[in-house]
Amino acid sequence: MLKGVDPLLSGDLLKILDDMGHGDQLLVVDRNYPAVSSGRPVVRLGEVGVVRALTAILSVFPLDSFVEHPLERMEVEGDPVRTTPVQDRVLEIARAAHPEPLAYGVVPRLDFYDRAKQVFAVVHTLETEPYSCFVLQKGVVFEAR
Numbered sequence: 001m002l003k004g005v006d007p008l009l010s011g012d013l014l015k016i017l018d019d020m021g022h023g024d025q026l027l028v029v030d031r032n033y034p035a036v037s038s039g040r041p042v043v044r045l046g047e048v049g050v051v052r053a054l055t056a057i058l059s060v061f062p063l064d065s066f067v068e069h070p071l072e073r074m075e076v077e078g079d080p081v082r083t084t085p086v087q088d089r090v091l092e093i094a095r096a097a098h099p100e101p102l103a104y105g106v107v108p109r110l111d112f113y114d115r116a117k118q119v120f121a122v123v124h125t126l127e128t129e130p131y132s133c134f135v136l137q138k139g140v141v142f143e144a145r
Contacts, residue, residue, distance in 0.1 A: 005059075005060070006055075006056035006059050006060075008045065008048060008052065008053065008056040009056050009057070009059075009060065010043070012043055013043045013045075013057075013123065014060075016041065016043060016120070016121045017057065017060060017061055019120075020120050020121075020138045021138065022064065022138060022139060022140050023064065023137060023138065024119075024120040024137070024138050025115075025118070025119040025120060025135050025136065025137050025138070026057070026061070026119060026120055026121055026122075026123065026135070026136045026138065027040070027115075027116055027119045027121070027122040027123065027133070027134070027135055027136075028050060028053055028054055028057065028122075028123045028125065028133070028134045028136065029050075029122060029123070029124055029125065029127075029132070029133040029134075030050060030125060030126075030127035030128070030129065030130065030131075030132035030133055031124075031125065031126045031127055031128060032130060033124070033133050034113075035122045035124040037116075038113075038116035038117050038119065038122055039117060040116065040117070040119055040120065040121055040122050041120075041121040041122070042121070042122045042123075042124050043121065043122070043123050043124065044124045045123060045124065045125050045126075046126065047126050048125050048126060048127075049086070049125055049126065049127040049128070049129075049132075050086055050090060050125050050127040050129075050132040050134070051086060051089050051090060051093065051127075052125075053123060053125045053127075054090050054093055054094070054134070055093055057123070057136070058093060058094060058097040059097070061136065061138060062138065062139035062140065062141055063094065063097070063098050063102070063136060063137065063138075063139050064137040064138060064139035064140075065098070065099065065100055065139050065140070066139070066140075067137060068105070069103065069104065069105025070098075070102075070136065070137040070139060071090075071091070071094050071102060071104060071105070071134065071135070071136055071137075072104060072105035072106065072107050072134065072135040073087050073090070073104045073105075073106060073107070073131075073133070073134050073135075074107055074109055074112045074131050074132075074133040074134070075106050075107060075108045075109055075112075075131075076131045077131075078108070078109075080106045080108075083104075084129055084130075084131055084132065085129070086127065086129045086131075086132045087104070087131065087132070090132075090134060091103075091104060105135075107135065109131075112133060112135075115135060119135065
């Protein structure tokens with residue numbers, strides 16, 4: 001147990017987050033997503049949903065401030081405007097942790113599967129709501145001034 005670190009962040013997950021560099025991408029996905037087929041390292045969080053997982057991850061993971069959409073979501077049923085309650089909540093959490101205005105990038109479902117082959121790692125949750133799949137691009141940690 002570490003002081004000040006969310007206990008959901010296991011040693012394996014913390015190592016992956018720490019090993020990632022600026023611009024590397026992390027996938028956080030729901031229970032239906034074929035995480036292993038991406039060929040990337042997979043961390044399973046057990047009986048945890050996406051909102052809980054991203055709350056913990058974003059407590060230590062800076063989103064990139066040099067790109068327009070450091071947070072992307074899977075498109076819902078071919079409609080780029082439609083969102084789910086989980087997607088809405090994740091955006092709220094991300095906005096609270098990000099120093100600049102933040103809007104989602106939207107990735108069509110089949111393109112999302114292609115993107116998964118290029119990420120650094122995948123965090124697999126047991127989220128039950130479909131389309132609860134996200135790409136996070138890691139930013140830079142600046143020295144406090």
